[in-house]
Amino acid sequence: MVTTTIWEKNLNDLESGRVRAANFIDGKWVANTEVKAQILEAFKAGVLKEENGFVDxxxxxxxxxxxxxGIRVVPGGTSVRRGAYIAKGVIIMPPSYINVGAFVDEGTMVDSHVLVGSCAQIGKKVHLSTAVQIGGVLEPIGANPVVIEDEAFIGAGAVIVEGIIVKRRAVIAPGVILSKGIPVYDIVNNRMLEKGEPIPENAIVVPGNRPVKSDNEYATKLGLTLQCAIIVKYRDEKSEASLVLEDFLR
Structure with a gap:
């Protein structure tokens, strides 16, 4: 009789979608510390193995x-690691990498050169454009992963890290960087998002710059600026038309 270890059962449950590394509870995303702890146990239990020229x-x-x-994985260097869940209807273009504990829901497009980091949560019908980087997190086990909710559109080259949450149907323009240290200004509602506050539903976010604090004479003299992100509008009929996915490619 073969005994299944707890960490092995955890990896099986992650791959099948029975458990997730983060769950939506009482209106907010919460890291599943038990699941993440068992992923770390799997790393500890693993021994190096050579297979097809790779060692892991x-x-x-x-x-x-x-x-x-019902998953389309196009040839050309893509790798989906053990313990990642890929739902029916997902398309993965090469080369892309999806790490352990990640969850990619139905109908999502993972385009070329995309990284979906460990434990990242990607919703239904999300579009991760070319060269998008979705950060991962295993430690500390209580840290929330990046979450991209249903029908969000993430533009080419965007980088989203450090547990940032992008709510439903938000649009992140090409080149935007979202992290805890980069402020997000909502110029529609004349406010700056609180640290850790999710990108709102339907928000359209573009890259921006802001002046360095004016009390720094050297920075002021040189006209130096710091990076930020700007919510310039919320989705409407015009933006919907420009974001229609190429269904015939599916």
């Missing part, structure tokens, strides 16, 4: 997919 922990080798799963 023997228990975290990449997944293989079958036709009946």
């Amino acid at each position: 922990k023997h228990n975290l080798m990449p997944q293989s997919f079958r036709l009946e799963q």
Whole structure:
């Protein structure tokens, strides 16, 4: 009789979608510390193994997919690590990498050169454009992962890290960087988002710059600026038309 370890069952449950590294509870996203702890246990239990010219922990080798799963993984260097959940209807263009504990829901497009980091949560019908970087987090186990909710559109080259939450149907323009240290200004509602506050539903976010504090004479003299992100509008009929996905490619 083969005994299944707790960490192995955890990886199986993650791949099947029975458990997640973060859950939406009482109106907010909360890290599942038990799940994350068992992912770390899997790393500890793993031993290095050589396979097809690569070396990794023997228990975290990449997944293989079958036709009946309804997942489209285009040839060309993509890797989906053990313990990541990929739902039916997901399309993964090469080369992309999806790390352990990640959750990618139905109908999402993962375009070329995309990273979906460990434990990141990606909703339904999300579009991750070329070269998008979604940060991952395993430690500390209580830290929330990046969450991209349903129908969000993440533009080419955007970087989203440090547990940032992007709410439903938000649009992140190409080149935007979102982290805890980068302020987000909502010029529609004349306010700055609180630290850790999610990007609101339907928000359209573009990259911006702000002056360095005026009490720094040297920075003022040189006209130096710091990076920020700006909510310039919220989705309307015009923006909907420009964001129609290429359904015929699916």
